Amino acid sequence: MTTQMQELFRPSAERRRILIVEDEPVNRRILTRCLEGSYAVIPAAAGGEALEIVRDQIETISLMLLDLHLPDMHGLEILQRLKADPRYARLPVIVMTADSQAEVECLNLGAIDFIPKPYPRQEVILARIRRTVELSEDRDILRWTERDQLTGLYNKDFFYRYAVMLDDYHKDLATDALVLDVNRFHTLNDRFGKAYGDKVLQRIAEKALELVRSSGGIVCRSEADKFFIYCPHRTDYADILEKVSVSAEEDGSGNRIRLRMGVYAEADKSLDIERRFDRAKMASDAVRGSAANAFGLYDRSMSEAELLAEQLIEDFPAALREGQFRVYYQPKFDIRGDVPALYSAEALARWAHPRMGMVSPGVFIPLFERNGLIQALDYHIWSETAAQIRRWKEAQGLRLPVSVNVSRIDLLDPLLKDKLCALVADNGLDYADMILEVTESAYTEEAAQITETVKELRSLGFRIEMDDFGTGYSSLNTLSTLPIDALKLDMQFIRSAFAGRRDTRLLQAIIRLAEAVEVACIAEGVETKEQAEALKAMGCDVIQGYYFSPPLPAAEFTRFLSEEKRKPEGARER
Amino acid sequence: MLTLDDLRQFGANIQEGLDRCMSDEGFYLELVGMTLEDASFDRLSQAVAADDRKAAFEAAHALKGIVANVSLTPLYAQVSEMTELLRGGQEADYGAYLARILEMRADLLARQNG
Numbered sequence: 099m100t101t102q103m104q105e106l107f108r109p110s111a112e113r114r115r116i117l118i119v120e121d122e123p124v125n126r127r128i129l130t131r132c133l134e135g136s137y138a139v140i141p142a143a144a145g146g147e148a149l150e151i152v153r154d155q156i157e158t159i160s161l162m163l164l165d166l167h168l169p170d171m172h173g174l175e176i177l178q179r180l181k182a183d184p185r186y187a188r189l190p191v192i193v194m195t196a197d198s199q200a201e202v203e204c205l206n207l208g209a210i211d212f213i214p215k216p217y218p219r220q221e222v223i224l225a226r227i228r229r230t231v232e233l234s235e236d237r238d239i240l241r242w243t244e245r246d247q248l249t250g251l252y253n254k255d256f257f258y259r260y261a262v263m264l265d266d267y268h269k270d271l272a273t274d275a276l277v278l279d280v281n282r283f284h285t286l287n288d289r290f291g292k293a294y295g296d297k298v299l300q301r302i303a304e305k306a307l308e309l310v311r312s313s314g315g316i317v318c319r320s321e322a323d324k325f326f327i328y329c330p331h332r333t334d335y336a337d338i339l340e341k342v343s344v345s346a347e348e349d350g351s352g353n354r355i356r357l358r359m360g361v362y363a364e365a366d367k368s369l370d371i372e373r374r375f376d377r378a379k380m381a382s383d384a385v386r387g388s389a390a391n392a393f394g395l396y397d398r399s400m401s402e403a404e405l406l407a408e409q410l411i412e413d414f415p416a417a418l419r420e421g422q423f424r425v426y427y428q429p430k431f432d433i434r435g436d437v438p439a440l441y442s443a444e445a446l447a448r449w450a451h452p453r454m455g456m457v458s459p460g461v462f463i464p465l466f467e468r469n470g471l472i473q474a475l476d477y478h479i480w481s482e483t484a485a486q487i488r489r490w491k492e493a494q495g496l497r498l499p500v501s502v503n504v505s506r507i508d509l510l511d512p513l514l515k516d517k518l519c520a521l522v523a524d525n526g527l528d529y530a531d532m533i534l535e536v537t538e539s540a541y542t543e544e545a546a547q548i549t550e551t552v553k554e555l556r557s558l559g560f561r562i563e564m565d566d567f568g569t570g571y572s573s574l575n576t577l578s579t580l581p582i583d584a585l586k587l588d589m590q591f592i593r594s595a596f597a598g599r600r601d602t603r604l605l606q607a608i609i610r611l612a613e614a615v616e617v618a619c620i621a622e623g624v625e626t627k628e629q630a631e632a633l634k635a636m637g638c639d640v641i642q643g644y645y646f647s648p649p650l651p652a653a654e655f656t657r658f659l660s661e662e663k664r665k666p667e668g669a670r671e672r
Numbered sequence: 673m674l675t676l677d678d679l680r681q682f683g684a685n686i687q688e689g690l691d692r693c694m695s696d697e698g699f700y701l702e703l704v705g706m707t708l709e710d711a712s713f714d715r716l717s718q719a720v721a722a723d724d725r726k727a728a729f730e731a732a733h734a735l736k737g738i739v740a741n742v743s744l745t746p747l748y749a750q751v752s753e754m755t756e757l758l759r760g761g762q763e764a765d766y767g768a769y770l771a772r773i774l775e776m777r778a779d780l781l782a783r784q785n786g
Contacts, residue, residue: 124706124738128692131699167734196737214741220694 113138114160119148119176119285121168124152125217129163131229132220145171149179152186156505160231162191163213166200174200174207181208188241190234192226210234246319248296249303254326257318261328261371264316272331272364275371277378278306278342281356281386283323297356298344299323305342326375335393357383380404407465410457414471417449418478425482426649427500427660430620430642433634440662441640442499442533445483446649447475449501472505479503481521484532486652488525496659501533501563506540509548515555515624529559535566535586553581563620568608578615584640585612589623592643596629602636609636674701674784682746682780689743692707704742708781712738713774720770729758735773747776 115138130139136161140159142148147170152159162180173193180186193204196215204212210230213223232440244256252260265273280286280298284426286294299319306317306325315329325342332338344355360382365374377396386396417423431438449457466472480502490496508514522529534555541548556562563584568591587608595605612619621633623645633641650658675696680686684704693700712735719728732755739748754769 122710122712122738124703124741125711127703127706128741131693167730167737196740215737216743217692219691431760 099204115140115155115158116227117142117148117151117159118143118160119162119168119173120165120454122165125165125194125215128217128224132217132223136224137227144169145173145176148176152180152189156186156189159189160234161227161567162189163227164191164209165192166193166195166197166204168462174203177204177207177209188234188238190230192230209304245591249300249319251303251307252316252318252324254318254320257316257320257326257328258371262425264328265367265371268330269367273367274327274329275362275365275374275378276327276329276335276338277320277360277375277382278302278325278327279337279358279360279382279386280323281358281388286355292460295323302342302357305344309338318591320375324379326378328371333363335359335361335395337394356388356390358382358388360384360396362396376404377401394529406461410462410465411469411471413451414446414466414474417451417458418474422452423475423478424450424575424651425479425486426651427486427655428642428649429647429655429662430501430640431646432639433641434639438641438646440498440659442501443655444501444535444642444649445479445486445503447503448649467505467507470507473507473511476503476508477517480518480532484521484525484527487527487531490656490659491527491531494656494660496663497531498659499531499533499561501535503565504534504536506537506548509536509540509551510544513560514551518555519558530561533563533583535563535565536582538567541580556583577611582617584618584620586620586622592621592623592629592633596626602632605633606636609633609638612639613637619652674704674780678780678783679704679744682744682776682783685743685745692741692743700742704744704780705784707742707744708777708784709737710735710738713777716776717770720766724760725758729755732758732765744776745779747773750776 106662113136116133117140118126118129118133119142120129121143124362126141126143130141133139137160140151141156142151148162148164152162164173164176168176169564173195177191177193180189180191187208190210191208193201193209193212194215194217195201195204195212201212209228210233213226244252248255261607280302283295283298286298302325303317303319306327310317310327310329312330312334315327317325317327320326326545327338339357339359343357360378360380362374362377362381365377369377377400380400381394381396384400385392424447426448427443428446430441432441447459447463449459449462451457463472466475483502487498487500490498503543504514518532518534521527522532534552536548536552552562561583562581563586564580564582565586566588567585585608587605591605591608595602605669609619618639619637620640620642621638622642624630624633624641624645626645629643630641630645647658679689686700688703689700693703715731716728719724719725719731721734732751736737736748736755739751740759750769750773754764754766754773757764757769759764773778
């Protein structure tokens with residue numbers, strides 16, 4: 099492209115085009131002469147001709163100068179026709195008239211300005227035209243950028259600006275920040291197609307707009323399936339949720355669309371508007387997964403949890419680098435025989451944080467699972483564990499399989515097999531030395547791919563334990579076909595079975611289920627002799643828990659192992 | 673050729689007319705020339721002859737606008753008066769108005785062609 103072309107090919111360099119609708123040659127001549135230095139002039143001597151030009155060239159016409167007395171139709175009729183047609187309504191029209199009565203009528207009909215006749219000085223005409231063109235271009239840009247194209251609602255940036263503006267006008271008014279989310283929107287899109295998902299969003303947008311129009315406030319679509327509402331404080335949140343819900347009947351498909359809403363009520367106006375909506379989002383996330391339409395109210399503890407989470411994410415890289423993550427080992431005992439026999443151990447991550455002390459895995463594991471950092475942590479634990487198994491083997495001639503946790507995201511990593519095999523090979527281990535614990539919930543989505551990966555690992559010789567069994571949604575039908583060697587009952591089962599009014603029926607059923615599909619059954623979180631004996635009686639094969647030992651650091655666990663080894667057979671009874 | 677002097681003698685508000693033309697004398701004179709040739713004169717003549725008040729009003733109104741733009745003040749006064757009478761639907765000697773208007777036009781045309 100030539101330099102000259104580059105100069106020209108710029109919005110600001112294009113000569114704006116002005117349509118002059120005027121039948122009197124003298125007037126046309128005056129206006130043309132006045133404008134031609136700055137603009138490209140398109141003349142039209144009659145109304146019909148003018149409308150035809152508008153129809154053909156609307157994209158490139160910046161302004162219409164309209165005389166009211168035309169041979170074929172009155173200028174007001176042209177004005178009306180333009181403003182009634184959404185394709186042309188944006189075209190700014192300046193009316194030229196000697197009649198001051200007509201001026202008011204023209205402005206009411208949508209004329210943006212008028213130029214009196216006889217014409218004022220040329221500078222005045224030019225200045226009015228320049229200003230009108232600029233204003234209307236700005237208005238067009240604003241219209242394009244302030245709205246979300248799908249729903250016609252404000253986009254987030256403009257919504258925030260207007261919210262701040264409303265705050266400026268109503269300093270003492272209590273306000274609420276509301277966030278609306280569609281539960282599992284992506285599955286709607288996946289199952290029924292994007293067009294359907296879009297329709298649902300448009301419908302919700304309409305209803306939300308009706309709501310704020312009738313009761314005050316502003317609304318925007320902030321991202322894919324999220325809507326923000328900023329409104330005067332109210333308390334009828336269930337009602338709001340009801341009003342914006344798209345019901346199954348209305349939608350016609352019989353699909354159930356569930357909304358959830360987060361409310362940050364009587365928002366603290368000293369916080370940035372973005373922070374206020376972050377809080378509403380937290381409240382919404384807290385009711386994620388509710389079966390029915392649900393709303394959650396923000397409370398302070400949510401921010402604290404969020405701040406802690408941010409801190410932990412920030413500290414993660416250094417923690418990994420500096421070895422703050424330690425591996426603890428907890429033994430599993432086979433209780434089938436008369437005397438419990440050491441069966442294997444589980445490697446568990448512990449975080450010794452330099453300022454916070456020991457951080458609970460119950461806090462950091464779910465957090466890292468959500469944001470993917472778990473992958474790096476898992477690998478760290480695997481390699482520490484593999485090295486430890488090797489040390490026990492070499493220094494003490496001990497051969498104890500140790501299980502490690504494999505997260506769902508690891509199973510989607512194409513390099514997983516290579517990584518695990520390398521650890522086994524580098525440490526001179528057998529595949530049977532490492533057991534892989536995969537949570538039941540890992541199998542729920544992309545089930546086929548996950549199952550295939552696990553199958554492949556198992557065929558290499560890794561043993562597979564299904565962790566947290568009973569918390570996911572495994573189909574009993576597929577359980578027998580999954581590539582697993584053991585079911586690990588979720589700790590919660592043991593707790594609830596032995597808590598309060600003891601009810602072990604469910605526990606018993608699951609142990610029988612494990613028997614039926616011919617895999618070992620492992621109970622975690624066993625704390626008392628009573629629990630251990632009851633589980634044994636029910637047919638549970640392996641037990642892990644404080645009853646035998648808490649998770650121990652490697653050195654202590656090594657001592658534990660030596661003691662176990664020294665114990666004469668009969669002495670191990672607990 | 674019509675000159676500014678001719679127009680001044682005629683009674684035109686030359687300053688105002690020139691202002692509207694960014695002081696471009698040639699352009700101003702060109703516009704005056706165009707005004708004198710404007711079809712509105714003929715339309716007005718025909719309408720008055722046919723006693724078509726509505727058409728006469730339209731033509732007079734258009735002529736008024738054009739004449740105003742070039743500030744031919746005496747001509748403007750006549751056209752303006754006639755327009756207002758026609759607008760109000762009043763009885764008047766429109767033939768006399770037309771005669772005076774055409775006379776002024778002829779005067780200016782004579783100077784232009786003289």
